Amino acid sequence: MRLTQFTDFGLRALMRLAGAPDRAFATAELAREFGISRHHLAKVVARLASAGLVRTRRGGGGGLSLARPAETITLGEVVRLLEADQALVECFATTGGGCTLLPDCRLKGRLARAEIAFLAELDRSTLADCAWKPRAA
Amino acid sequence: MRLTQFTDFGLRALMRLAGAPDRAFATAELAREFGISRHHLAKVVARLASAGLVRTRRGGGGGLSLARPAETITLGEVVRLLEADQALVECFATTGGGCTLLPDCRLKGRLARAEIAFLAELDRSTLADCAWKPRAA
Numbered sequence: 706m707r708l709t710q711f712t713d714f715g716l717r718a719l720m721r722l723a724g725a726p727d728r729a730f731a732t733a734e735l736a737r738e739f740g741i742s743r744h745h746l747a748k749v750v751a752r753l754a755s756a757g758l759v760r761t762r763r764g765g766g767g768g769l770s771l772a773r774p775a776e777t778i779t780l781g782e783v784v785r786l787l788e789a790d791q792a793l794v795e796c797f798a799t800t801g802g803g804c805t806l807l808p809d810c811r812l813k814g815r816l817a818r819a820e821i822a823f824l825a826e827l828d829r830s831t832l833a834d835c836a837w838k839p840r841a842a
Numbered sequence: 843m844r845l846t847q848f849t850d851f852g853l854r855a856l857m858r859l860a861g862a863p864d865r866a867f868a869t870a871e872l873a874r875e876f877g878i879s880r881h882h883l884a885k886v887v888a889r890l891a892s893a894g895l896v897r898t899r900r901g902g903g904g905g906l907s908l909a910r911p912a913e914t915i916t917l918g919e920v921v922r923l924l925e926a927d928q929a930l931v932e933c934f935a936t937t938g939g940g941c942t943l944l945p946d947c948r949l950k951g952r953l954a955r956a957e958i959a960f961l962a963e964l965d966r967s968t969l970a971d972c973a974w975k976p977r978a979a
Contacts, residue, residue: 707843707931708843716949720943720947788843791844795847809974811973811974812972816845819960820843827953834948837943
């Protein structure tokens, strides 16, 4: 079972923002800190912004910050958003795939319930629980 | 969140075997029924056989069948086996990856608990619950 790198990077960025609510970050700064592609991170940030999780302000003192208090954003909400186009198995995709066991499959509903259990567990924590700061030097 | 196609195909094969406990199948027959690559399915079957979930017998009347009663094989056991080398995120891999948020990350343990919840839900069902047969013509 895998989450995408897109989701992984999004979670890292949100944890970092949650750890410094008093300031804004440039995407390039976060990418450098994490040692990851700035281009890739920018795409994640765009998704987070369009979903209203982060706010981007231009100009001096501008940059990226959480758009809502960290304690109101659950990990489940973030993962649901960033994994929205990831089908657990082929038949979960909107295109449906070509599995010949449908429509009599008794597995699909069980996999769906397992995915719900995964997300429900993540709903028990918020970004505030996972706020991250660099260690004091 | 995605399971591999390897796992997907393995589950399909096991569901089919569970639905016809009185006979054996050639891998090629299953691949044809499912409309999938025989080569790919053969690799999955090899993994299932080495883990003692299926038995392969050569010769006339030979072929593939479940090595244990379907009601003793949980979906969780199958998914754990077939996803064994899939790290939920980079830092779950044995190589550890390069995430700069470690070792102070407060997300990793929460993701691990969510994965456990996913598998625990799958442990509530067995292959007998998901046995599949073609519809009577």
